[in-house]
Amino acid sequence: MVRNNESKKNPQPLVDRISAAMFHNSGLFLRKAAEEIASHTDTGSDPFDVDRATLVIVLIQTAVELASTAMVLKHEGLAEVARPKERPLSDADAEARWEAGTIKTLTFEDLKPKAIKYLGDESFWTIVESLQKSRNKLVHFHAPLVEGDRFDLQYEATHILIQIIAALTKSDEHEFAFSCMSFLGHKLFHRLISFEPYKERIGNRAREIDPEPFLCGVCGTRAFLRDEKTCLSCGYSGGVKLLRCSQCHEFAVFYDHLNLPYNAWLNARCGRCEWEGEAVHCNKCDDDYLTEGHSMRTCPNCDE
Ligand SMILES: [Zn+2]
Ligand SMILES: [Zn+2]
Ligand SMILES: [Zn+2]
Secondary structure, rough: OOOHHHHOOOOHHHHHHHHHHHHHHHHHHHHHHHHHHHHHHOOOOOOOOOOHHHHHHHHHHHHHHHHHHHHHHHOOOOOOEEEEHHHOOOOOHHHHHHHOOOOEEEEHHHHHHOOOOOOOOOHHHHHHHHHHHHHHHHHHHOOOHHHHHHHHHHHHHHHHHHHHHHHHHHHHOOOOOOHHHHHHOOHHHHHOOOOOHHHHOOOOHHHHHHOOOOOOOOOOOEEEEEEEEEEOOOOOOOOOEEEEEEOOOOEEEEEEOOOOHHHOOOEEEEEOOOOOOEEEEEOOOOOOEEEEOOOEEEEEEOOO
């Protein structure tokens, strides 16, 4: 009886509501961390000062832990994130204990092996490991962060940040339909990823995975992995459509294919060579094609 009333009141399953709340909070911390990082990148290439480093580490680490728990919760259910002795006995019990705030989740150490299945790659978890150590040093031992660590942090924090946001974007297109850019806002996003040390190191990391990454059509960093169809720098992925370049003949021309039908033309740029031009949508055959500067806009498919 109770359960019927509950389900009428809350049509969305409890697990979805909890994980959505956790993703939301993770996003909150990520955005704050992004603001901290970006306001530093305005001032040049010095390492973070100790206060900023402390804030960034704690914000990012908290966001990672929340996102990890939420991912496992969403995919594997409440029993898999609760401590063994704390597992709820029924849906109603879970509901009541969630409202009372008495569900104790596994420690991050115990959650990590599960979260790896849903979030980040190898380099992501290596960085998380080092952030966690720094956080423990700061919070529990008040140990100072040396300058080298504070310098590396600028790259590491941005890398982690973009990867979590990208994972959130991918996890459920309808519920978390925000790209990194719309999530952080255009200005903040661009300040964050255009920071030189980040661009350089994320480019190196991309070349370890793909020897010839494309220049990303969104952020302009050479970090777009061809097989994964994902940009390591800005997280752009999913639904990427590329056209064949008339100059280098590779399928490497980026354009905004989703918005093209609503525009007479849009800018297009090759991620392999230097070619730039325009993409046009043909309403007759529903295909997209490329043109150069002042050439006539006739669809090559419908031409004859
Ligand atoms: Zn990109
Ligand atoms: Zn080209
Ligand atoms: Zn056509």
